[in-house]
Amino acid sequence: MLESFQIIISLLDSTIRIATPLIFCAMAGIFSERSGIIDIGLEGKMLLSAFVAATATFLTGSPIFGLFAAILMSCSASLIHGFACITNKGDQVISGLAINILASGLTITLGIALFSRGGQTPPLASEQRFMPIDFPFLDQLSFVPVFGELFVEVISGHNILVYLSVLAVFFTYYVIFKTRFGLRLRAVGEKPEAVDTAGISVIKMRYQSILIAGMLCGLAGAYLSIAHGAGFGREMSAGKGYIALAAMIFGKWNPIPTLFACLLFGFLEALGVRLEGVELIWIGEVPVQVMQALPYVLTVVLLAGFIGKARAPGAIGVPYSKEG
């Protein structure tokens, strides 16, 4: 009994670690897509900012500087996306795909040119990273049964970006549903003509939304290379941007359900790693690939309307042109 409790605790702990970049990216996706801009480029933006975060931190020694460099990089990628599909009315999927492929090539090429380490950045020392924060009163709380352990192992002891990701969810919820800016943002994604008639610039609204998305992706990238990891490795985003996209759809473009989708997908991955080589009663060994494929399968099933309908914003993917 005690042992299985320990297993659950450690599973929840790794769930949170895995889910953090997904949460940032999925919130970024919500901002972008709620304003009508498809964002396939989450993956590439995260990869680019992970590289820039590690590089800037290595060169300056300051993770704070690395974090801002990452956000700047990710926002620049957002601006390219915006220039292509808002200003020039290009295809949003193609533009996002271009950013992803560009990110793969650029990070490896620059990494090799700068550091000659096969695309990796040099490892960062612990003072150059965002390290785990221990909450106060840990010693006293650890004696409390169940809750104490949960607090010490699961809630406490993560780096600052993990806590920021939770804040990002509430930020997203608040901005999108409780502010005038959010109301306009949703309107731009559903019926841009209406917003235009009200004298608000659709172009400006959409640029603002994708810039916020850029900032959030920057945080995800920085988490990968200077908080969770200690340096950049090639292709280190490893499809997380696409899982985040799936989580956003799974959460039906709503921040709170999306948070739970991210946690679910994170939990599935943690469970998959945990179950590797373990014989389960009745089922036998569950291949790790089943767990890897499950988020995608679930998203396909959901999108097909078998578990409630996921409806995308009305004007998504359509460039806005004024009449006449």
Add this chain to the structure above:
Amino acid sequence: MSDSNIIPKWLSVGVIPLMNLFLAFCVSGLFIFFIGENPFRAIFVMIKGAFYYPGAIGYTLYYTTNFIFTGLAVALAFHARLFNIGGEGQAYVGGLGVGLVCLIFDQHVVGFLVTILAILGSVIFGAIWGIIPGYLQAKRGSHIVITTIMFNFIAAALMVYLLVNVIIEPGQMSPETRDFASGVGLVQIHILAKYLGLEMAMSPLNLSFIVALIVSVGFWFLVWRTKFGYEVRSLGHSETAAIYAGIKVSSTIIIVMAISGGLAGLVAINELLGVHNKLLLGFTAGYGFTGIAVALMGRNHPVGIFLASLLFGALYQGGTELDFEFSSITREMVLLIQGLIILFSGALAYMLNPLMERIYIKYYGNYNNA
């Protein structure tokens, strides 16, 4: 957005795409320059690597073959205004078709027949991986872009599982099947040339290239010379018009995705029947994604797709040469160039239109009123 009708066609279909390509190469050159190498030397090395060395052209055409298949796959879907990002997964699962046919039959049936069946296997398995997203789009309204992305990942997981646990050669460490029997496979062109008394440098170029050319002609005929092709293009222009014209939209979507997936699946015959002679992990190596760039550059026409495939074939083969000649640029540079081409030829395809229109009107007046 579509091609401008203010300027003549040779400008909008000929000059502007070339200018977009030129821009993509300029930006790539800037990156090489910032890294501290000479961009012109890099181009020279790549051209030499792609065409000059013995066997280089063979390698270039071998890559070209893959890109023709995936480019046509993406292009057919584009004609119906469907965006099939799933070429990578469809090619991968197509490989499963080849692998299964060969592993089951190659000990009992003559090689020639097994090869034919294996080609069919690649098409059918690729088609299945295209039909499911097609069905979900047509009947359940799931967005094809998202579904095909998801199916790429599902294919990857499926293939790793099968190769690691099920069809791996017993006693083998790396996830590969056993070699197919010796009579199975598509013969390489340099071996064929030897039979004809010609001396050719060794390269992986094989009969799949011929298949690709035949399929290209078939593609042209299907899209521009058949009733089905007409329906596909009508659907691509306007779904409402297609419905009023009595075209069955959902079955057209499903058939288009089946053919598209089958075309992508053919990558497996070039890779597995032509070169590796077994099924192995990750043989698709991003060819499915490159197909998107190829279709965009080739403007969804087989001739354009052939030229774009040739360009990408040369980039891939020339890119490997970068590894040997430079210490600071590697073949990943090609990914960067590919990303820039997708950006300029795809997402920013119409960026130059207003500028060209202004210049044209200034000097020649309006083309349509003339």
